[in-house]
Amino acid sequence: MKGILYALIGGACITLQGVANARISEDIGTWQAATITQLTGFIISLIILMFVRDAAPKGLRQVRPLYLISGAFGAVIIFSEVTAIHKMGxxxxxxxxxxxxxxxxxxxxxxxxxxxxxxxxxxxxxxxxxxxxxxxxxxxx
Missing domain, CATH: 1.10.287 (Helix Hairpins)
Incomplete structure (x- = not known):
């Protein structure tokens, strides 16, 4: 049941983020909106990490480099989603x-x-x- 709840929350946040980014991009540009989104996401994640303190820095060396660049997909996601929202709704x-x-x-x-x-x-x-x-x-x- 918790998995379903988290999936619903995640899906709602993806939609809200897309709409907010589309609105922001009208004022300052799509890549600027992507930058702000990535930056605020990083800051919030860092704050949560400082409180949760479940980091395993040694484990970072075991992660394949391909997986470490996964955050870069976020910029492509934001740009694509914002551009699509402007063109299709x-x-x-x-x-x-x-x-x-x-x-x-x-x-x-x-x-x-x-x-x-x-x-x-x-x-x-x-x-x-x-x-x-x-x-x-x-x-x-």
Whole structure:
């Protein structure tokens, strides 16, 4: 149950962040909005880390370099989401983002990429993704 709650909170925050960034970018520019977002995220994460104090600095050496650059994806996410919101609106943008996430996670799970346990995809997963794509196409009309 906690997982579902965290997923709902995360999804809501992704949408709120996208809308806020789109608004900020109208005033100062998209890359500036991305910079502010990344900076404030870093500051809040650092403050939380100082209170939680569960850091394992020695473990940092064990992390693959590929995974250490994952934060850089945030800049691309923000730029892409803000640009899409300006061109298509919030609802369609978030819908397509969700489909892109599902398609990539489908590939990651089914191929066991990034050291995740391989999952066998079955008909219900294919139907679910198909229905989501159909829903976006209907919304676009």
């Amino acid at each position: 919030v609802t369609l943008t978030i819908s397509i983002l969700l489909i892109a996430q599902l398609l990539l996670t489908f590939l990651i799970d089914s191929n066991g990429w990034f050291e995740v346990m391989k999952q066998k995809m079955k008909l219900p997963q294919f139907i679910g993704i198909g229905l989501m794509i159909a829903g976006v196409l209907i919304m676009k009309l």
